[in-house]
Amino acid sequence: MTAAFPAAAYPLPAALAPAAGGATHVELFGGAQDCAAPALALALANERAAAGDERPWLWVQDRAALRLTGRPYRPGLPRALRHRLIHVAVTTPEDALFALEEGLRCRDLAFVVGEIAGNPLALSLTAQRRLSLAAEKHGVPLWLVRVGAERDLSSARQRWALRPAPSHPPRWNPQAPGTAAWHAELFRARNHPPGEWILRDDGDSLTAAQPHQSPYHVDLAGTAGDRPLAAG
Amino acid sequence: MSIWLARLAIDRWRRAEGLRAGEGADAAPHALISETAHGPRITATNAAAQQAGVQPGTMLADARALCPALVVALADPAGDRAALEALALWAQRWGPWSALDLPDGLVIDVTGVAHLFGGEAGLIADAAESLARRGFAARLAIAPTAGAAWALSHYGPEGAILHPGDSLDELPAAALRLDPATVLVLRRLGLKRIGDLSGVARDALARRFRNHKAPAANPLVRLDQLLGLVPEPLLPVLPVDVPLVQRRLMEPIRHRSLLDQVLADLCADLVRVLEGRALGARRLELALWKVDGEVLQRRLELAAASRDPAHIAALFGRKLDDLDAGFGIELARLRAPWTEPLPLSQRDFEAAAETHGTSLAACIDRLVIRLGPDAVRRPVPRASHVPERAQRWAPPLESASASQGDLPFHARPLKLLDRAEPIAVLYASPDGLPRRFRWRGQVHEIARAEGPERIAPEWWRERSTVRLRDYYRIEDGEGRRYWIYRAGLPDDGRGGIPEWFLQGLCA
Numbered sequence: 173m174t175a176a177f178p179a180a181a182y183p184l185p186a187a188l189a190p191a192a193g194g195a196t197h198v199e200l201f202g203g204a205q206d207c208a209a210p211a212l213a214l215a216l217a218n219e220r221a222a223a224g225d226e227r228p229w230l231w232v233q234d235r236a237a238l239r240l241t242g243r244p245y246r247p248g249l250p251r252a253l254r255h256r257l258i259h260v261a262v263t264t265p266e267d268a269l270f271a272l273e274e275g276l277r278c279r280d281l282a283f284v285v286g287e288i289a290g291n292p293l294a295l296s297l298t299a300q301r302r303l304s305l306a307a308e309k310h311g312v313p314l315w316l317v318r319v320g321a322e323r324d325l326s327s328a329r330q331r332w333a334l335r336p337a338p339s340h341p342p343r344w345n346p347q348a349p350g351t352a353a354w355h356a357e358l359f360r361a362r363n364h365p366p367g368e369w370i371l372r373d374d375g376d377s378l379t380a381a382q383p384h385q386s387p388y389h390v391d392l393a394g395t396a397g398d399r400p401l402a403a404g
Numbered sequence: 405m406s407i408w409l410a411r412l413a414i415d416r417w418r419r420a421e422g423l424r425a426g427e428g429a430d431a432a433p434h435a436l437i438s439e440t441a442h443g444p445r446i447t448a449t450n451a452a453a454q455q456a457g458v459q460p461g462t463m464l465a466d467a468r469a470l471c472p473a474l475v476v477a478l479a480d481p482a483g484d485r486a487a488l489e490a491l492a493l494w495a496q497r498w499g500p501w502s503a504l505d506l507p508d509g510l511v512i513d514v515t516g517v518a519h520l521f522g523g524e525a526g527l528i529a530d531a532a533e534s535l536a537r538r539g540f541a542a543r544l545a546i547a548p549t550a551g552a553a554w555a556l557s558h559y560g561p562e563g564a565i566l567h568p569g570d571s572l573d574e575l576p577a578a579a580l581r582l583d584p585a586t587v588l589v590l591r592r593l594g595l596k597r598i599g600d601l602s603g604v605a606r607d608a609l610a611r612r613f614r615n616h617k618a619p620a621a622n623p624l625v626r627l628d629q630l631l632g633l634v635p636e637p638l639l640p641v642l643p644v645d646v647p648l649v650q651r652r653l654m655e656p657i658r659h660r661s662l663l664d665q666v667l668a669d670l671c672a673d674l675v676r677v678l679e680g681r682a683l684g685a686r687r688l689e690l691a692l693w694k695v696d697g698e699v700l701q702r703r704l705e706l707a708a709a710s711r712d713p714a715h716i717a718a719l720f721g722r723k724l725d726d727l728d729a730g731f732g733i734e735l736a737r738l739r740a741p742w743t744e745p746l747p748l749s750q751r752d753f754e755a756a757a758e759t760h761g762t763s764l765a766a767c768i769d770r771l772v773i774r775l776g777p778d779a780v781r782r783p784v785p786r787a788s789h790v791p792e793r794a795q796r797w798a799p800p801l802e803s804a805s806a807s808q809g810d811l812p813f814h815a816r817p818l819k820l821l822d823r824a825e826p827i828a829v830l831y832a833s834p835d836g837l838p839r840r841f842r843w844r845g846q847v848h849e850i851a852r853a854e855g856p857e858r859i860a861p862e863w864w865r866e867r868s869t870v871r872l873r874d875y876y877r878i879e880d881g882e883g884r885r886y887w888i889y890r891a892g893l894p895d896d897g898r899g900g901i902p903e904w905f906l907q908g909l910c911a
Contacts, residue, residue: 205844206884207819211911214818228764228800241819242909246783246795248816258800260771260780267775274770279761310761336883341852348854349879352911373911 185358185369185380188216197304197314199328204240204320208334208354210287213315215352215373217283218250220313227282228256230275234268235261236289237319256282265292269299276306276314284312289319301327323359331360337370355383405498405512406553407531408543409491412508413448413484415540417477425539426451433471436479437464447479484508491540492641498531503638509557511550511638518546528563550638551630555579555598572630573599580626586616590623601627647683648739649673656695656732660724663692663733667720670738671713684709684746690720692727693735700727707772707801708765709744715766719773768800785810790862791875791907792820814857815877817887817908824905827888836890837876843906848880856890871898877910885910 202209217229231244238261246254260271265288275284284307288295304327307314316328323331334357339350353372358364370381409415413436423430433453437444444464456471467474484507492502492510498521499512514527521527524546535542545556547566555572556564559579566572572579575598577590593612595601601609601623609624616622619629628634649670657663667690678685686709692700702723710716762770771780781797785807788794798804829838830847840849855876871892879885887908892898 203884205846207909207911211818215911238822242821243819244783245791245817245820245908246785247791247810247814248818248820248908248910254783255804258768258780258782259797260775262775262779270774271771274762274767277761278764278767280764281767312761336885338851338883339879339885345854347852349852349877349885349910352885353883355883 185367186364188371188378188380196330197300197307197316197328198330198332199316199318199326201318201321201323201331201333203335204289206336207241208336208352209317209319209332210241210285210315211352211373212332212334212354212356212371213285213317214250214253215371215378217285217313217315218252219378221252221282225282226256227280228258229253229282229284230258230260230271230278231285231287232260232262232268232271232275233287234265234289235263237287237317240289240319241287265294269294269303272303272314272316273306276303276312277310278312279310281312283315285315285317287317287319289321291321291324295324297325297327300325304328328360329362330358330364333357333359340372405514405527405531405544405546406505406550406557407495407510407512407535408554408557409488409508409510409535409540410543411448411450411541412488413479414450416480416484416487417448418450419539429475433458433474435464435467435474435476437476438479438481444476446476447481481507489641493643495531498527501640501642503640505554509554511553514546524565525563528565532563549630549632550636551581551626552632554581555630571599573597573602577601577623580623580630581620582623582626583620586621586623595623598627598630646739646741647674647677647681647685647743648737649677650735650737653734653736656734658729658732660727663724663727663729663736664717664721666736667724668713668717670736671717671720674738674740675711675713675716678711678740678743678746679748681743682745682747683740683743684711685716685740685742686744687740687742688716688720689739689741691737691739692733693737694729695731695734698730700733704773705742705777706765707768707799709746710765710769711746712766715769719769722773765801788862788865789859791816791859792824793862815854815910817885817910820908821906824889824907827904827906829904836874837878838904841888841904848884848886850878851881853878859889869898871896871902875907 200209200213244257244259246257249257262268262271268286268288272284272286275281303314303316323333335355337353337355339353342348342350351372351374353370355368356371357368358366360366368383370383372379372381417436418425418430421429430450431452433456434450435446435453435458436448438447442463446458446460446462446464446467448460449458453471453474458467458471458474464476488504488508488510492504495502495510495512499514499517502510502512505511518524518527521530528544528546531544532542543557543562545553545560545564545566547553547556552566552572555575556566559575577595577598577600578587579598595604606624613622613624619625625634629636651666651670653666657666674685686706688704690702694700702720704719704723768780777799780800782800782802783795784798784804786794786796787807825843828842830840830842831838833839837853838850840847853876856874858872858874860872861870873889873891875887875889877885877887886906887910888904888906890902890904892902894902
């Protein structure tokens with residue numbers, strides 16, 4: 173049986189490479205019934221982290237986001253990140269913005285993840301600019317996850333729209349869900365043309381694929397393997 | 405050395421009244437009472453009342469029948485306790501440390517001290533004279549163990565000193581510091597003196613008192629403590645000096661800007677005090693006295709010991725927003741009741757916070773002050789296999805306790821809903837897994853699934869009717885990955901048809 177994976181993975185888009193300053197304000201739009209956006213944020217943060225970085229990181233959630241998509245679950249977090257999480261549960265988006273800014277101004281944090289549901293008034297362009305400037309001034313990356321939100325005005329350096337994508341079937345149990353895969357659309361970025369990718373987290377690194385060469389065809393051919401098709 | 409202040413309450417009353425023994429009001433029968441559920445009860449009496457036959461412990465009405473001239477006052481047990489604590493500190497003039505022996509005694513360690521007072525007899529004479537000068541009736545004794553000293557001070561001769569080879573066999577059994585019920589049991593067994601206990605086989609006594617674990621209820625433990633065969637830890641009294649600074653203001657202040665200045669000055673003063681002792685504050689209390697007689701209190705706790713005046717002042721500033729100064733504030737006081745050692749460190753030479761950001765402890769402090777201590781927490785693993793119980797939320801800077809590593813083949817979701825949400829199964833396949841379900845008004849088609857992973861309820865924590873769970877990791881037609889479970893089996897006898905729940909969202 174051959175591997176179910178496509179032979180040559182598409183190279184990661186340049187937009188996913190760490191910025192020159194190391195700190196960026198990235199906005200990820202995700203659905204209210206999945207957690208593709210925070211998962212990709214953690215995967216990217218994990219990949220960018222320097223080896224041996226033991227600084228804690230902050231995850232700020234407002235109440236609506238917490239109710240919609242739940243609380244972080246330590247046994248399910250990436251292994252390198254789970255013991256360093258500091259979780260902040262706030263009630264209003266205003267408090268969430270305060271907590272995010274405090275986190276960005278703290279030199280002892282590796283990165284900050286914010287999760288805000290909907291399009292609250294408090295999250296205006298001014299508030300977004302404050303966050304961008306704080307992130308760039310103090311060198312702390314910010315991953316701002318928007319749960320079930322419209323694409324409003326923002327000063328984020330990169331803006332992604334994310335939804336889950338069907339995963340590769342695992343090699344030994346094709347009936348089971350595989351490792352995470354996301355359909356990522358970069359619709360606005362400072363220094364990168366927009367584009368669409370299928371991103372996969374195959375355990376220790378991220379791989380990218382073009383969405384139009386659907387993984388399904390490759391997978392079907394792969395699962396047939398070197399058996400005769402008539403053998404079932 | 406054991407000191408028994410036999411009449412502590414009466415002596416304190418007499419000192420408060422400014423009387424000497426046996427004169428003025430003390431010449432007449434007098435008693436201290438406390439209110440109980442059954443009416444006033446006498447807790448202490450003076451000599452004249454005792455001669456009239458009034459015993460402590462009787463009801464006031466009964467005592468009045470015996471002695472109609474009895475005068476009463478309210479007892480003050482809290483004041484007695486405070487006076488005893490002050491005396492314990494004062495008694496450290498005779499030894500390096502002292503402990504309370506509630507309700508009315510002190511124990512002082514005088515090991516290697518007696519020669520300073522000209523021998524043990526001189527030490528006892530000095531202590532007796534000092535206590536008599538302060539107006540306390542005291543009985544003192546010196547012995548090698550605290551238990552023996554207690555026995556001699558309560559039941560031995562005046563000023564007794566126990567030398568090696570002396571015997572305590574003649575003292576009554578109550579001298580073993582037993583509670584009255586145990587003394588009664590011993591008396592019914594015919595064991596009235598300490599010496600009688602050694603006449604009985606130890607096995608028999610051990611069997612008789614095998615269910616009595618408290619030392620005060622078990623004469624064998626007390627006997628061993630008296631003889632020094634088992635150690636008896638005592639809790640010494642230590643003076644604690646709380647760092648405190650205050651500012652008296654010439655003019656009452658009514659405006660916030662002036663108060664901020666005063667607060668900054670107070671913080672700077674306190675930090676200087678703390679620096680001198682190499683301490684950092686964990687808890688701070690600010691009290692503001694208003695001209696009209698009210699006191700405003702604000703308290704604050706820090707995530708890590710800190711000695712940064714600007715940081716402390718900023719944290720208090722948030723708490724002063726709702727302050728009502730009224731006619732003005734005339735006295736401000738800042739104290740740090742909880743401190744931790746914090747060594748001196750070199751000051752940051754650069755303009756720290758503006759360019760390099762704040763430290764983690766300062767960041768957490770600010771978050772906690774605005775959002776509350778329950779908002780900022782850290783997940784730590786807990787020994788449980790029920791998913792929602794496998795993590796616990798701890799304060800953010802608490803060091804993690806050691807725990808068993810989790811098993812890598814258990815795939816767990818990235819996020820867990822606070823409460824598992826029921827899902828409506830629209831079409832179930834024969835093997836029990838739903839093919840299609842509805843969650844939050846949206847229909848999901850299950851494309852692939854892995855499971856079940858059966859997790860049994862924890863019978864040592866939960867009731868017997870809790871059902872087991874079969875967990876499935878699923879992926880729906882659009883690629884969304886969830887963690888769902890079925891609560892119970894159809895024929896487990898713990899309820900009706902099993903229900904399905906969605907508990908987690910996978911990456």
